[in-house]
Amino acid sequence: MSDITLEQARKAVEAAEKKAIEIGTKMNIAVVDAGANLKAFARMDSAWLGSIDIAQKKARTARYFDMPTGDIGGLSQPGGSLYNIEHSNGGLITFPGGIPIKNAAGEIIGAIGVSGSSVENDHTVAEAGVAAIQ
Amino acid sequence: MSDITLEQARKAVEAAEKKAIEIGTKMNIAVVDAGANLKAFARMDSAWLGSIDIAQKKARTARYFDMPTGDIGGLSQPGGSLYNIEHSNGGLITFPGGIPIKNAAGEIIGAIGVSGSSVENDHTVAEAGVAAIQ
């Protein structure tokens, strides 16, 4: 199992932060490692306090299932095949903003979770973090 | 109370694992006893980390109510008679993948929970585990 380094995690957080500034948002940004354990975190000044937990849960959720969090949210709606999956694992977040991080070889080495604005913005900022590693 | 033995639980896990390999999936497989307490567990290499908890919750949910987890999920939807039952018992999982295990006499002696793919695949693999005991 390949695992993210602190240097890579920082690179992801900083790229995400740069994107957040660029689009005029204030974000909480969390990076977990291959084992879904917290590696790096930053809360931009004046970013939502409630997003500290959400950013971390998004990062963990993305690594737990090796897919963007929004993909799970599409299936966890009423009538969906994964309805109320959010009750597992001490609480999942299944709307966009969490994305697995891969290395150059395509292996998943961790995940990033972003929270602090619309889910579209959260996802955009997370993507910038992911792109900084590959 | 008839109760599952470790030998039976292992047989169920191994049959489930064999089926998982056969259909090309990587699963988390949990077996609980008649008291809904964990008896055996195996996570196949590269199976989802988020399914460790879900497989166990499916097994417990199936034994808590002595029915396949998906049957409960049909009743826990908005407007349904068991709406949001997932909030009980420290978190239930009510989509398919959990099935009670019976002995040859038809008594429920435990349950199996499988998670790691589509709910259809999870259910198929759980069925293989159940069939290995009867």
Add this chain to the structure above:
Amino acid sequence: MSDITLEQARKAVEAAEKKAIEIGTKMNIAVVDAGANLKAFARMDSAWLGSIDIAQKKARTARYFDMPTGDIGGLSQPGGSLYNIEHSNGGLITFPGGIPIKNAAGEIIGAIGVSGSSVENDHTVAEAGVAAIQ
């Protein structure tokens, strides 16, 4: 980061179980991977129900700090330098029975936790599990 395989985890559980039978005890045996996530678990017939959680917490505690759980317990006593560390990480177990698992190269790839008898017996059984991998 090297990680334990299911085949290795099973080998550890089975070696531990064999030792448990040899010394006339009934054990709960848990193995976690390099990320401290559950990989395999078995509860021997008639083993303590309360040890399901303790075995898992011992395995996680051993991997969390890369040392035998009893080493931490020596420091967490009243007046010790780590007094009440057990309040962290959702609950640690710091008496003997949890040991890191290394591969042939000496890298830590997971940990085993055993609970069901005296802490001396728990530790002895855990050691048998560890020895089966190296």
Add this chain to the structure above:
Amino acid sequence: MSDITLEQARKAVEAAEKKAIEIGTKMNIAVVDAGANLKAFARMDSAWLGSIDIAQKKARTARYFDMPTGDIGGLSQPGGSLYNIEHSNGGLITFPGGIPIKNAAGEIIGAIGVSGSSVENDHTVAEAGVAAIQ
């Protein structure tokens, strides 16, 4: 209320990290703001997984009571005036490694928590983080 900025929090984390390298340790470093909410976090490569939570709990504990965590630990021992205070607030850590962070004017603007080695080393590294801000 004066509050720590992300720039200051990062400065504290980086100074702590530099000290950790200098004394040959691998640390988890957490900084919380004036509201005791997580602001920045970094886990050095190969640092203990169990210290992710402890570093954060130390930082929160130091800000909760505006004193170094070790000072509380002196009072929470059996027979002490704050015996078992660790049961509050979802779990406190009261051994050394958490210190309030003050600004140049002497106001407390947050706290740092460090975990990954002996409590003496944890405290030394936390002090380096605090010193970087004043």
